[in-house]
Amino acid sequence: MLTLAQQLWIGLTNGMVFALIALGYTMVYGILELINFAHGDLFMLASFLALTLVGLLGLATASGPVVVVGLLGVVLACAIFAALINRTVDRVVYRPLRNAPKLAPLVSAIGVSFVFQNLGLFWGGLPLDVMGGGLAAAAPKSFPDLIPSTNLLGDGAAFRITAKDLVVIGSSLCVMVALWLFVTRSRLGKAMRATAQNPLAARLMGIDVDRVISATFLIGGALAGFAAVIYGLYVNTIKFQDGYQNGLYAFTAAVLGGIGNIPGAVVGGLVIGIVRALSDQYIGAQWQQAVVFGMLIALLVFRPQGLLGANVREKV
Amino acid sequence: MRASHQECRFPDEKGRAVQRKRLPRIAAALAALLLTAACGGDKQPTVAAPKGDRVFITFGGLPPEELKGKGADFVAAYKAKFGSTPEGYAIYGYVAAQVAIDALRRTGRADREALRVAVSETEQIDGPLGSWRFTTDGDTTLTTMSGNTVRDGKFAFVTVLGGGAAAGSGARAKTDLATIGDPAAPKTGPVKFVSSLPLTGSASAQSGTIVNGIRLALEETGGKIGDFSVAYESWDDASAKKGDWDPEVEAQNADRAAKDPSIHFYLGTYNSGAAKIAMPILNQANLVMISPANTYTGLTKPGLGEPNEPAVYRPTGKVNYHRVVPADDIQGKVGAEWMKAMGAKRVYVLDDRGLYGKGIADVFVATAEELGLTVVGREGTDPKAQEYRSLMTKIKTANPDFVYFGGTTQTNAGQISKDMVAVGLDAKLMLPDGCFEQAFISAAGL
Amino acid sequence: MLRVEQARAGYGAVEVLRGISLTVDEGEIVTLIGANGAGKTTTLHTLSGLVQLTGGRITFLGENIAGVPAHELVRRGLVHAPEGRKIFSRLTVLENLEMGAYTRRDPDGIARDLARVFELFPILAERRRQAGGTLSGGEQQMLAVGRAMMARPRLLLLDEPSLGLAPLIVARIFEVIRELSKSGVTILLVEQNARMALRLAHRGYVMETGAILLADAASALLENETVRAAYLGE
Ligand SMILES: Nc1ncnc2c1ncn2[C@@H]1O[C@H](COP(=O)(O)OP(=O)(O)OP(=O)(O)O)[C@@H](O)[C@H]1O
Numbered sequence: 001m002l003t004l005a006q007q008l009w010i011g012l013t014n015g016m017v018f019a020l021i022a023l024g025y026t027m028v029y030g031i032l033e034l035i036n037f038a039h040g041d042l043f044m045l046a047s048f049l050a051l052t053l054v055g056l057l058g059l060a061t062a063s064g065p066v067v068v069v070g071l072l073g074v075v076l077a078c079a080i081f082a083a084l085i086n087r088t089v090d091r092v093v094y095r096p097l098r099n100a101p102k103l104a105p106l107v108s109a110i111g112v113s114f115v116f117q118n119l120g121l122f123w124g125g126l127p128l129d130v131m132g133g134g135l136a137a138a139a140p141k142s143f144p145d146l147i148p149s150t151n152l153l154g155d156g157a158a159f160r161i162t163a164k165d166l167v168v169i170g171s172s173l174c175v176m177v178a179l180w181l182f183v184t185r186s187r188l189g190k191a192m193r194a195t196a197q198n199p200l201a202a203r204l205m206g207i208d209v210d211r212v213i214s215a216t217f218l219i220g221g222a223l224a225g226f227a228a229v230i231y232g233l234y235v236n237t238i239k240f241q242d243g244y245q246n247g248l249y250a251f252t253a254a255v256l257g258g259i260g261n262i263p264g265a266v267v268g269g270l271v272i273g274i275v276r277a278l279s280d281q282y283i284g285a286q287w288q289q290a291v292v293f294g295m296l297i298a299l300l301v302f303r304p305q306g307l308l309g310a311n312v313r314e315k316v
Numbered sequence: 317m318r319a320s321h322q323e324c325r326f327p328d329e330k331g332r333a334v335q336r337k338r339l340p341r342i343a344a345a346l347a348a349l350l351l352t353a354a355c356g357g358d359k360q361p362t363v364a365a366p367k368g369d370r371v372f373i374t375f376g377g378l379p380p381e382e383l384k385g386k387g388a389d390f391v392a393a394y395k396a397k398f399g400s401t402p403e404g405y406a407i408y409g410y411v412a413a414q415v416a417i418d419a420l421r422r423t424g425r426a427d428r429e430a431l432r433v434a435v436s437e438t439e440q441i442d443g444p445l446g447s448w449r450f451t452t453d454g455d456t457t458l459t460t461m462s463g464n465t466v467r468d469g470k471f472a473f474v475t476v477l478g479g480g481a482a483a484g485s486g487a488r489a490k491t492d493l494a495t496i497g498d499p500a501a502p503k504t505g506p507v508k509f510v511s512s513l514p515l516t517g518s519a520s521a522q523s524g525t526i527v528n529g530i531r532l533a534l535e536e537t538g539g540k541i542g543d544f545s546v547a548y549e550s551w552d553d554a555s556a557k558k559g560d561w562d563p564e565v566e567a568q569n570a571d572r573a574a575k576d577p578s579i580h581f582y583l584g585t586y587n588s589g590a591a592k593i594a595m596p597i598l599n600q601a602n603l604v605m606i607s608p609a610n611t612y613t614g615l616t617k618p619g620l621g622e623p624n625e626p627a628v629y630r631p632t633g634k635v636n637y638h639r640v641v642p643a644d645d646i647q648g649k650v651g652a653e654w655m656k657a658m659g660a661k662r663v664y665v666l667d668d669r670g671l672y673g674k675g676i677a678d679v680f681v682a683t684a685e686e687l688g689l690t691v692v693g694r695e696g697t698d699p700k701a702q703e704y705r706s707l708m709t710k711i712k713t714a715n716p717d718f719v720y721f722g723g724t725t726q727t728n729a730g731q732i733s734k735d736m737v738a739v740g741l742d743a744k745l746m747l748p749d750g751c752f753e754q755a756f757i758s759a760a761g762l
Numbered sequence: 763m764l765r766v767e768q769a770r771a772g773y774g775a776v777e778v779l780r781g782i783s784l785t786v787d788e789g790e791i792v793t794l795i796g797a798n799g800a801g802k803t804t805t806l807h808t809l810s811g812l813v814q815l816t817g818g819r820i821t822f823l824g825e826n827i828a829g830v831p832a833h834e835l836v837r838r839g840l841v842h843a844p845e846g847r848k849i850f851s852r853l854t855v856l857e858n859l860e861m862g863a864y865t866r867r868d869p870d871g872i873a874r875d876l877a878r879v880f881e882l883f884p885i886l887a888e889r890r891r892q893a894g895g896t897l898s899g900g901e902q903q904m905l906a907v908g909r910a911m912m913a914r915p916r917l918l919l920l921d922e923p924s925l926g927l928a929p930l931i932v933a934r935i936f937e938v939i940r941e942l943s944k945s946g947v948t949i950l951l952v953e954q955n956a957r958m959a960l961r962l963a964h965r966g967y968v969m970e971t972g973a974i975l976l977a978d979a980a981s982a983l984l985e986n987e988t989v990r991a992a993y994l995g996e
């Protein structure tokens with residue numbers, strides 16, 4: 001029973017990261033019907049920036065308050081970095097293809113994904129101490145353990161909650177709530193939802209759709225940047241293929257929740273995190289991927305619109 | 317050996333100690349913020365709490381620092397030439413090249429059949445690895461291994477393991493090389509050595525150091541072996557696409573070598589999977605293959621791999637494949653012996669489901685059970701998984717003293733090490749030589 | 763207010779509008795009728811900037827608006843309620859109406875207009891918290907008209923507001939259009955229901971395969987033989 005609870009807790013924590021990345025997929029898909037294959041790799045690049053900054057600021061050996069302030073700075077920098085890259089890619093690569101057949105931006109996104117991966121590979125090979133300078137660029141990079149993994153319930157307690165878990169869950173929840181408020185309450189947020197539901201009508205309401213799309217890429221990117229720092233702090237290892245692996249799970253989360261649906265992405269992320277954990281516990285670690293994707297396929301057979309999706313885009 | 321190294325675990329232990337005193341306070345503050353329930357207050361930091369050594373790595377040989385005699389000379393020469401310490405496998409590249417050079421000297425003829433026989437009858441006395449020869453299956457008679465741990469962010473030698481006589485290691489009759497092969501084969505001119513190793517991608521650090529070892533041996537000949545002039549080409553059997561060795565590329569390399577009559581030695585491969593592809597191709601061309609790194613048992617040892625191994629790699633029936641590293645059966649075995657000697661009773665065995673990792677883990681389990689260790693769990697991992705907290709939590713409930721992981725740095729040994737700590741799994745970790753590289757230490761953040 | 767001269771437009775290589783000219787003066791209700799596929803919707807799309815003008819000229823309030831993006835035209839008072847309602851189905855009724863006022867920054871004015879919409883269509887006030895997509899067809903059409911009103915249009919382009927609605931609701935919609943007109947909104951109305959449209963409008967244009975066939979006072983068109991035969995089903 002306690003083991004089950006523990007696995008749910010671990011799944012929930014992991015699921016937060018998937019959910020944050022999934023939001024970027026789902027928001028862009030919602031507006032452009034584009035599966036932004038490069039999104040996972042953007043997340044990976046941001047994690048490299050996070051590691052680089054943590055190294056440059058010397059946070060691994062800094063004192064507590066410095067670590068907290070430093071991390072806030074790193075989060076901010078990574079969010080801005082990923083947001084700007086994401087928007088730039090949209091401007092330079094996807095926007096010129098706005099009226100092209102859907103396959104064109106999709107293939108371009110795959111291309112961007114490769115470019116990002118190679119950038120990550122290059123970055124990993126930089127002669128920085130934190131990169132394990134001089135080692136193979138492709139090798140996994142250790143992300144300093146800045147938040148304690150001490151069991152807050154006591155060392156011998158059967159259930160384990162760490163400050164790290166709380167930071168991951170708490171900060172992710174804050175970000176998600178902020179996003180929800182933004183999307184439901186703010187003018188731009190509403191414009192985003194309106195554009196996703198009916199881009200033509202949105203234009204006729206006086207919404208500058210290009211601006212909304214830019215904002216979507218900015219926000220999706222910022223979420224990926226935030227997720228990257230959280231991921232680094234939680235998993236403590238980053239590598240250039242992380243974008244692929246996490247992107248795949250996050251994309252699955254988005255589809256599971258109903259692609260284009262914002263709460264759906266969060267639910268999908270959490271479900272995947274939890275299914276992974278339970279599958280490791282009760283089925284076997286080697287079946288993790290099979291279980292997750294098996295579940296996706298089963299769900300799509302019985303509920304093609306995803307868990308929360310009702311969203312076959314209305315045409316006329 | 318166990319409890320005495322707490323004070324020197326991290327290079328920056330002092331800095332971290334300061335940090336650890338303050339972090340729980342932040343943690344407590346955060347906890348109070350996020351979870352008003354009073355569950356903080358625990359001041360005992362447990363992050364990677366060094367209660368002595370936790371991670372143990374077996375290596376099929378001695379680490380560079382422990383090499384004596386000609387081995388130590390090699391390390392010195394390597395440092396002088398390349399400006400860095402050789403990684404564990406460098407010396408095997410060096411010895412593989414020496415074996416080839418020596419065979420060419422003894423034959424004096426660039427004839428593939430004569431060279432094959434000469435290589436198989438190699439006997440090194442007081443060489444860099446000590447004294448050894450090849451068995452009739454092409455295995456080294458060396459069984460000396462080392463048990464290592466990680467201290468101060470570096471590998472630290474703990475103990476010598478194994479060392480007994482290997483099966484089939486009796487002395488071999490020497491053939492009169494002059495009577496073998498084509499007597500009219502050239503006795504002068506160029507002789508080409510090639511190596512086929514994964515130079516691109518995640519194993520490139522290990523491959524690079526092997527290539528350096530080969531270069532060093534060839535340069536020591538002054539570019540001349542008898543009347544032959546030496547040429548060496550380092551081929552890549554990896555592709556950017558795979559980021560690792562690529563079956564297609566390995567097959568192309570083997571084909572190219574088989575068809576080029578000026579090539580007389582094929583030094584490789586790094587990955588046992590690649591060897592499986594190259595072996596039958598080179599066997600049919602009767603070209604000598606010497607691997608500095610393959611450890612999968614089935615490549616040479618009948619009865620320890622698949623039923624048709626190793627015959628399937630020897631379509632002509634001749635043994636052209638040799639390796640200078642001890643195979644996994646020996647490593648898995650000495651790992652279990654070492655674990656037992658350290659007082660372990662319960663072990664949870666993981667493997668990465670690859671040829672190498674699963675092979676070693678299988679032998680480990682067999683020996684462990686023979687020795688009376690309880691294997692409390694056995695399963696495969698997903699080598700690409702982001703993290704293993706759930707798995708480690710599950711393992712925790714099995715309450716083992718040790719976790720054994722048959723895998724490599726590339727298949728996520730570093731993350732496994734980290735996540736054991738992250739979930740508070742208070743067990744030690746033992747790993748095979750696929751993790752005996754600096755990249756593992758970096759990845760594990762040790 | 764609106765002057766279209768020899769406008770040409772189409773989709774890709776297909777030219778739909780082959781040089782049409784029309785004018786709408788301040789305070790007028792002008793209707794555009796024609797068979798299916800004549801190009802009425804395309805005309806409105808071209809006016810509101812959704813379709814690129816490829817030839818000719820369009821001026822609105824004296825300014826050339828060719829190439830001005832659609833969202834900018836809304837700001838200037840040219841508002842288009844598109845064919846097929848196109849409401850935001852997962853936004854609530856209230857949010858749909860708020861989106862109509864997207865370009866406006868006068869909360870007081872918006873509140874007044876909202877009250878007015880609710881007054882004209884009380885059912886919308888009742889359903890204000892309901893998702894737009896769950897409204898009935900007629901309610902959705904009311905919402906579409908109400909939403910366009912929220913932009914405070916000077917010129918309102920209405921594309922088939924009666925499509926698929928029961929006669930009673932059609933009458934209600936036409937009533938609202940008349941009231942809007944009285945309150946000073948200029949209206950260009952595209953309609954299948956030619957008789958009702960011509961009765962409501964001051965002037966009318968008849969369109970056929972991308973060109974203007976007839977232009978006259980609405981009452982004259984109601985009497986016109988061709989119109990009677992082709993569009994009034996007599
Ligand atoms: N997006 C488009 N791409 C290509 N052709 C189009 C497109 N939209 C409309 N057309 C074509 O343009 C022509 C005019 O269409 P339009 O929608 O303007 O007609 P309409 O007069 O509004 O007809 P209806 O009364 O049926 O609404 C038609 O032949 C139609 O097939």
Ligand SMILES: [Mg+2]
Pocket residue numbers: 802803804845
């Ligand atoms: Mg139409």
